[in-house]
Amino acid sequence: MEIYRSRAPLRISFAGGGTDVNPYASRYGGLVLNATINKFAYTSLVRSEQSDISVTSYDFDKTTHFCSSTLESPFSDACFVRSVYKHLMGQACGLKVITHNDAPPGSGLGSSSAMMVSIIGAFNEMESLSMNAYEIGRLAHDIERLELKQLGGMQDQYAAAFGGFNFMEFDGDSVLVNRLKIDPWVVRELEYNMILVYTQKSRLSSTIIEDQIKNVEDKKASNIDAMHQIKQHALDMKRVLLRGKTNEFGELLHEAWQQKKQMASSITNAELDEMYEAARKAGAIGGKVSGAGGGGFMMFYCEHNKKREVVSALEKLGARVESFKFELDGVESWRNQRVEQHLRHRLMIA
Template sequence: MIYRSKAPLRIGLAGGGTDVSPYSDLYGGAILNATISLYARASIEPLSDGKIVFESADRREQLSYDAVYPLPLDGKLDILKGVINRIHKDYGGLPSCGFRLTTYVDAPPGSGLGTSSTLVVAVLGAFAEWLKLPLGEYDMAHLAYSIEREDLQQAGGKQDQYAATFGGVNFMEFYGGDKVIVNPLRIKEVHLHELENNLVLFYTSTSRLSSTIISEQQKNVTDKKDDSIAAMHHLKEQAVMMKEALLRGTIDKIGDILDYGFEYKKQMAKGITNPQLDEIYEAARKAGASGGKISGAGGGGFMIFYCPKNTRFKVVDALSSFGGDVKRYTFTHHGIQTWSI
């Protein structure tokens, strides 16, 4: 048997960064995001030789270990080993026969679409399919968060794990004590089609280490830096503004809402933008985009631009001069999906 899973990546539309502790613990956070047709995929094939084989197909990395737990966290595919170690610890051990774990992510690491967290969810999903683990949606998302933030000590927020698990367009609320509320939005298909048509997803061909930006953001809250905290308050308001625009169908307001949020996001921490990204942003605006943002923590990766009416074609043409790549996508309604063959 082969046990498979796929979990969707996400576009963060509003509120980005307010899901990160300690801000979310102290003030409550809110984010609006939507999953798209780019995925993290995982497959497990049981073996009979007592070996654990990792194949990260997109990174072209392969590792092999004896099936002795816990696996060493040595900087080599630790995110996969972290999942396995936690499953072994929490669910009474893994079969001694060994297995091959093959993974693939449709976007590069550090690109701002939640790749690492989505990969954790996908791997958890494949193991849940194999071992029949009793994991509901909230359980799986929280477990993925705990593996990344507690076991592996990787800085970051909470939205990506919940987006990958639930799927669709969601307004998410974050509170102290790891309390998360996922509110699926019932948006008319015509409005989703228009948003999909008008929202350009552009890969800048750069990546960044999000943990550096996020760590500074966390420090700014801990140190009570008023400008940074005020900026996060505005981003939380942006999430509410985005929710109302989508539900009411006032889609062409979204560019202005994105621009509003981007101005405040740049005040959260250093390194969120840079001269190259600012130049890309201004070129898109000049070509007809009414607003946009950097996806994820910032510093590189993907950017999104809202292009009203038929301006997307001029915007795409303007972006071509920067050597990046416009990525086609569709919105998805499903989160993590698993199956076996």
């Protein structure tokens, strides 16, 4: 019996987040610049002789069961595994599934969508489906947004599927992922000068996204203009990264954050504003909240040799600094024989 595993990277969004959400993407087109980091969503699958599927989530400390043939379950909450199983399993079979994530729920790092991509990756491996990154990203989006009705955009699923630095273009439901070839020294410079901090404040992104959607539907000029501006910042930021102008990248982070706050009133709050101002006074050129806003993780780009002072200022306000590196690969899956089978094989040889 084999174990099928998959991992999908989480992402930080530099600029353009929110323009990948309809109806804005349909009416005006969206642009997003993001990059994946070495924090992952993991899935493990093992075939079982039982007729049910058990799904254990370490993040939520609970186990869900559903029938492999009828998909019926006593639990009413949305189950990513059940939805993926319905789409990708050719024949009913029992399974034991374990999922866990390197970031807490509500982190703003796209952890929910990365988990969906990770689950699809594990089923893709088990069923030998040979799905490509676009197909995985599309299925993850369609299940999460259309079937399960979870509000959000399109960047997270494709970031987890492709990995690396990506400039994404959205036109309604059409997605084009442009993978950026950033010079290695630029990547290292970003890692050296950037700080990723957990604010210790979780947030419900759907509430913030509801506000953004309503502002677009109501044609509020100031909010829509702010979204136009952050879309332009995504384009400008891509250009400076490709040219290795890292300090200009930090300055654009600051400008993009000022515009993002205009998209909806719930994007920031007093605690986040205090952290941001403290970081700027200590030597951060710019920064922003990763994801929809309201809490989760924040990122900052620091002036030369000012990183230590910025870290100290943020820690005094209760933020938790997280080390990270950029991850250039997208979803990965593999299979392995169980340990006891390896041992049995070795004993037979001996």
